[in-house]
Amino acid sequence: MTTQAPAPVPPITPYRSSAEPTARDGFLQLLRAEWTKFRTVRRWWSTLVAAVLVTVLISLFSASSSSFSSEHAAPGDAPPPATDTAGLAVQDAFHFVHRDLAGDGDLTVRVSGLTGKRPEQAPGWAKAGIILKESTQAGAPYAALMMTAQHGVRLQSGFTEDTAGSNTPAGEARWLRLERSGATVTGYESADGKQWRQVGKVRLDKLPRTVRAGMFVASPSRRDIQRGFGGASAGDRPTQSTARFDHVRLDDSRSPSASGSWRSEDVGRGPEAQGGGPEVRGGSTRADGAFTVTGSGDIAPGAQELDLVAAGLSGTQLGLVLIAALAVLFITSEYRRGMIRTTLAASPHRPRVLAAKALVIGAVVFVAGLIASVVSFVFSQRMLRDNGHLRPYFPEWALSDGPALRAVVGSAALLALIAVLALGLGALLRHTAAAITAVVVLFALPLILVNGLPLGLARRLQEATPLAGFAIQQTTPRHDQVATVCSPGDGCYPQGPWTGLLTLFLYAVAVLALAMWRLRKRDA
Template identity: 60%
Template sequence: MTTADPPRRPGTALVGRAGFPQLLRAEWTKLRTVRRWGLTLLAAVVVTVLISLFSATSSGIETTGGGGGGGSPAPTGPGGVSIRDDFTFVHRTLTGNGSITARVTGPTGEQPRRAPEWAKAGVLIKESTDPGSEYAALMITAGHGVRLQSEFIRDVAGSAASATTPHWLRLVRSGATVTAYESADGRTWHEVGTVRLATSAEAVQFGLFVASPNAQSMQRKFGNVSVSDQPSRSSARFDEVTVKGATGGDWRLTDVGRPSGGGQPTGDGQGELRRAGGEFTLSGSGDIAPGTPMQPDLVAASLNGSQLSLVLVAALGVLFITAEYRRGMIRTTFAVTPRRGRVLLAKAVVIGAVTFVTGLVASLLSYLLSMPALRAGGHEPPLFPEFSLTDGPVLRAVIGTAALLALIAVLALGLGALLRNTAAAITTVVVVIVLPLILVSMVPLGLSQWLQRLTPVAGFAVQQTTPRYDQVAGLCLPEDGCYPQGAWTGFGTLAAYAVVVLGLAVWRVRKRDA
């Protein structure tokens, strides 16, 4: 014999049987009916926009032009990327198909005595000696073995990741395709990769090259930054040089990207060739690679206000749970829905969704208003690239800012459920998020990057849009919006914090009385 459920009026639910959609509706009702919480969300939008706009209007610079090539304008590569294309090149003209092979020893440092890690020496095929022209270069680097590089941003590692010199290098041109080979003994060859040149020119320049990028170092102590960015000079020896194909003229020395053109060196920083029979010793400086200007990330700068509005968002996340504990209303909530974990998850979904929408409005307005102010202040191409809201990295930064504010609200909610005290939970948020944001611009760089990697502050890496390349050694300052890890890696760190804290909160509300 079974006992029927007691009759109930339509539209009512039995205690303890509320579904998750009903929980979401109940938590949304709680949030929207508390006026001061709505005002807090509005204040978060206003603070984000005003602080971002104020930061943009007060960060004007004076543009002086010039690039990395002895005062000539900086060339641009694929997609308008700022590049460096100034190096020492000993070359001949190749018409049609052909190849060049050389045994390379070096590069070794002349000034300073230790060559920079990305100093390079090798064989190169280039459309012309004009800066920014197409090329394929196979090289030995001072600290990263054999590399095949092209298009200024493409980098392929050879099998000899820590090649000892001398080492044999070979480039073979067949139409628009250039194939690179390396050998440790000159007999057994390994293919490194292929490059397809965009140029249709029949005649190209090929030969030997040396490049030595600037030697950079930085020290920071309690907010004082000392940066050293000095030109370097390296040399390499080439022998057993063989060329095949229709070549014209004798070897010529050209300092690509420098005013002197060709011939013998005429001034500081110019290349030098010493030749004895079939042996070439080549010295020079400069680089052939993506440019790495020490400039702030404009998109991240346009979203600066989010670093202050997170305090308001976090406070709302804490109050969304601790207010019920303080007033004793949580007992009623758990009486209606005994499955306490579902209640906390519903709160997390509601506060996360509402904060995301609020953050999206705030970040979108901040970007649209701050970017024109930054451009008006002198942050213009080519030093600062051109981009639009529809570009992938920009969209990721704007939407990611809304998502990171949502995660901070969920993290704060979890802390509120764990501590059940408004003051203690907000203080904890300040210690784990706000304090690291302040310290990253003050403490020594090593500690600063540790904070950026391992604390919830890592989530702000989603705002950085300045491209970073592994084949270029660059300085990374937190105050310029630069994070040592990738955008999604940093965002994942913050997400992990939010998930862990919320999980602990769910476990605790199930184990402890309200």
């Protein structure tokens, strides 16, 4: 009897789920799906193109309507302003008591009694000290070591460089010394004239062998701002300050402790003369080897009345309305038609759906915003130059310049974050008109209020609201050693550009997180 071999067992096919993976590939599919939704709706593309056109046109209109005349800054037959080595206007006006310093050497004095004379209280950045200057011509290179009314001892040069020394009150006497060795100038300070502390060093290239060395006093003008909802006005009031200099010793390599006559003169054009009025002049007296010097003016960078880059990107303030409307419609249209249920049924991870929408709308708006910002910048800068915004009063910006490039790319990021914020509000409110109104109120209301509120409150509003993001467009440099008024009416933001953009980013993330939380709770 024969036995049959058992029939072969067919191989078992492993089970493979037909469900889509929910990890990285699933999110990429969500991105593709949301991108497909966006690109297939014509009216959304039309809104995006309209936003670009509005941004560009408003920026160009703002640039074309802004004009500047040098007669405004230097009226009449006044000579052109002092300029630094970069060819930009600077403030270089003070009273100077000086002698020649030939070759290497040092100048030592004791400074005391820095007080205001007009008015009685000296401005915080009133300066009294010693200076080595290439010549008495305004704008000439210099190194100065000084006492200030409220900011202690400072070593300054180049109109922008500033090194802090001790925080000595202006009422206390302080010994100051400047030593020159070739092109290097070193500043020292002392409480008793015996033990010296180095404040810092500066290098003045191409310094001639003989320079002017001596004592100076400068007293910046005070700026008064009157604010109201009807507008704002600002006016500068000249000041005068005075200080006493004794134990004056000037030694040079050619003739140590050489005796010679001290010359006293005003350097540059003082306050009021720059505005067309009578010049406020300084003076000096000498008694028992001590000098009492009175001066006005300042040694500082020139004030720019307009941020050219920010002005050329001003169209973003209106373009954001269309961007916000587009982002809101990207989510609320699905709620209005009931398609949100289909979308959520296809993806069990609801926060991912909103995250995919945020990435798509953010990326699309960033690209469109970058195009609008580049076009606005290139053509607006040309218009502003044609309208008189030229050196020495204004710098010439190119797209390759660091601050300008940051402002242009930052404006695109600004619009992208506004789109994400609007998307989050749309998902929260689930009503098109309400969400768009909320975005407009978040930006338009602070813009209105900052022009009428007291200055301190207006600055806090700029720092604490999404409006802070517009700080990314600022390019006017700020210098801690210059007493300037950051006025919201001039488009000035108190925080730095990246801090402002970070504030807007945090708002967008917070609103998007709230929207995700609500989306997990209820479909519609």
